[in-house]
Amino acid sequence: MDRVELIPPPEGDDAVRADAYAAAPLLNCLLREVAEPVAPGVHRLPGVDRLIRVRGGRRPAGPEVRAHGRWRHLGHTELVKLVSEELRRHTGLSNHELPAEMIDSRDAVAAILAARARSAVPEDPYRRSEQSLITGHPYHPAPKARGGGPVGAWLPYAPEAHASFPPALLGVREDTLVEEGDTSALDALGQAPPGYRLLPAHPWQLDLVDLAEPFADGRLIRLGTAGSDAWPTAAIRTLYAPERDLFLKFSLDVRITNDIRRLWRHDLLRLRRTDEAVARAFVPGPAVWLSDRGYRTADFAFEELAVLVRDGLHGRLLPGATPLLAAGLVEGFDGNPLDATGDPAAWWEAYLGVVVPPALAAFADHGVVLEAHLQNTLVAVDGGGLPVQALFRDAEGVKLLPEVSRAAGWERLVYCLVVNHLTEVAGALAERHTGFDPWPAARRAFARHDLPEIAGLLTSPTLPGKTNLLLRWTGADGADARYLPLPNPLAG
Template identity: 55%
Template sequence: MNALTRAADALAVTPLLNCLLREAAEPADVPEPAGAAASPAALPGEAPGAGPIVGPAVAPGAGPAVVNGASRGAAVQGLVPVGPTSAAPTAPTASTAPMAPADPAARRAALTVPPPLIPVPQDRPRPPDPPFPSAPPSVYRLRASGRLLRVRPGHRPSAPELWTGRSWRPLPHAGLVSLAAQEMRAATGTPNRSLPAEMAASRAAVEAVLTTRVHAAPPEDPWLRSEQALVMGHPFHPAPKARSGGGPPASWLRYAPEAYARFPLVLLGVREDAVVEDGDTRALDALGEAPPGYRLLPAHPWQLELAGGRPEMRAAFADGRLVRLGHTARQARPTASVRTVFVPGETPCETGPRHRTEGHRSPATAGDLFLKFSLDVQITNDVRRMRRHELRHVRRTDPLVTAAFAAMRGPAAWLSERCYRTVDGLFETCAVLVRDGLSRHLLPGTTAVLAAALAEGFDGNPLDRIAEPLAWWTAYMRCVVPPVLEAFARYGVVVECHLQNTLIAVDAQGTPVQAVFRDAEGAKVLAEMPRAPAWRRLAYCLVVNNLSDVAGALAHRFPWCGAELWAVARDEFERCGTLPGLPALPELGALLASPTLPGKANLLSRWIGADGTDPRYLPVPNPLAPHSVTAPGPARAASRSGLPPSAP
């Protein structure tokens, strides 16, 4: 296994491991037995841990576990923690352990399909607990099977090892996929062969991206580098980089943001009697020139490749509803969401002077914009096609969100989605949505950074230059938290402020001074949604997804400040609750007092086939709760001196 392959395996392991630990495991308190064996060596011709999963497992006929009177299946559906069954887990013997194929290639191929659970006699004693190293990794017990998993802890857990009853066995990504599949099948009683294949495809995509990046030039603009930095992707999704329906990596790498892609858009002409549109579409008309009787329609070249051969598309070109007009003069850059691209203004930022974080440069010139396309590819939980009802939702919701941010006193900004255009008869296939560019919204002299890239890392990351993490974190909190809470309390707007929808503008020192939010499709208004689920969604996006990951990245760099970060965060939430003129927010007190918050259960949701718009949640520890924070300390008090001048 070469360095690139090892890097791909590590990047693919972390999100799946996060899912498994959040959704299917609990910390295990294990003593250190004397004379525990070391991890077994790799089999000939294989990397360590490449063989089939072995170790204690639950007997299939052992019956459902009962937790507070609920069966295992009911507990999983209701998100109740599930403990091990009464059948004591144990190591397999020669008669029960699966035999590894003699051929190493066959062994690796066997890992692509989850092996059956290993039957274990009920009267067999439990194996000895594993060793507990002096510089301890974390040990977890998997709830469904009782097996023990050891990981290297931290912001990005890694290096999983399974306790075999005699030693720790390293698990590469393929082994972790097999283990996760066994656990989810045991916990839910439901088989699923497609998700393990997606997990394997996600890991293959990571390796393909890393290979391409070796010879590709990153964008010069630091904001674009941050948008195209997410090689690992969603840190709590089992297959964040799979492109299901998009073909092998060779067919889509030229459109992948992680591979530093840039490409011209295809320009189509739509006959005027076939145009379907809403909003101010002048930005689309400015992309080129359409012949008389036609209107301009940009198209994503990948979507045209995917849909171009369908009968309805061929018919539209044959009857003259669509004509090809060439390509855009300016190259587009795909952003983190893949289907949304950035179209620069008159002076493309990637060909101008190098924009450095310390250089006070805006990432775009006047006339820049974003275009969001339908893309018939499943990425994470959904096929990224713009549905008719979603576009109508955007056109209802975006004016309300835009008005809310315009009425706020602070510098926070919203990227409005001002119009869409598509083709009659091909409404969802050819839809394009126009979103404001950054240039008109950023404070002068600032540089934007995608919040998700702060945690993943990239060349130009402001976190790499800070010396006072609490001051930086206080500034970040002041940018992000107040506008999100004010939008909810005063205007009844739920901003989907997760990491990929949040941009942070930093000054010359890398200090946050402004938050910019995007994606009206994910935004909600209380006039159309009950308050309780709306608040749950906000709490998940703001605290569990956004703040927790950025705080984790800071604590990884500055281990001494972990608890202090959340003390500062709690202070900021309490301060927001007392802002003059802000309507009472009764949910805020409950948020700060609750021991848990809703965490998205992506592994469970995908395993049971839950709709992407109706994911399952489970309780995760609330870092804002009183037991999680420390009393004010000198460093925390000093952090107040680092507030940006624009903070409310």
């Protein structure tokens, strides 16, 4: 495997660094989904019939376009214009929303960089990993877009800015309460008056939705804030309350990557069945499923005010193990074990050993398709930084057979686990160790499992790559997944 050039974090003032951070995932999308390679680092954009070149590998940088016989640097604004024109010609469709999101994403990065310069770095390595994602999704055209609202509206709640704040507390009249599963942990966050039940809320969401009528007629009352802070995970709308060892997932009426981040009714209504199916797939074994125990909401704002209760970490980690977000390992943070390991082969073998078997076993033995991508996987490491345990989360993204076909479920698992997850971790490890090839070990890890799909996985020349740029440009539903073939590094 050719070693990928390690691109350090962008330097310069915040504007220059924001351009670089925002350009990398946009270029990844453009080069994966539309452009045609013509030479190392050089691609042709067929719609506009222009050549573009970049340096670097996983995180392309320094975009230049060929014009009038010479290469000219592209700033982020020019890059957005070029991509938009290419997509308009490529698809025959116009889209005014996505270019605005690309600019919003870049401006959000600038605000995040400025805020991080003013904030103290969290002492907890787990929190540092969750709040490290300045780039974010490496194959999304606008991973940091925050709905186009003013910075002051969202920055106080941004994980990348090391935010921490108490959840808002509401009282919802008992005759309008809707709940399912075990939501008892919510009642410990405060006290509701007679005739009401406690309903925590994300303060940003309260600014986004119109609740004037239920507040006016008494179906909803304000009860202040929780007595202790929680901090946002990489998912933004999911908060971790360390004093309660509890995760709380809220609705946010903001488009983040491909979706408006509501807890949708149809997902909530299938939550218990999905979560119970996944929980059965994780007994016994060192791998852990962080259960979505239940949800609580109000019947007059079922999706807008829904809150989901998720297992915490205490009692689920192996003794002495420290959880870290898999996406944080790729993005980088102070204390990242990838920076310290002197034996990449042993580290990678250990990583594969904790992540791959539970995901494959859940599929093979229980018909459970985990959304095992980088943001839904925690990897716990021992005192020496060696992976010893995997923890998976988010029932909302789980699919069950036969609700989806086996073929569709396998394609989704391969995309999430291999393309989105292992490819990125493997690339980050290979960047740090010249000449290290992570893929023979990965092939062995998959070959150990007796699934009929494994032989095809290890011989197919391609893997499915999700087309986030084209999905957003063509206005597809956020839950859709359309794939294009990518070279398969597992095909030895």
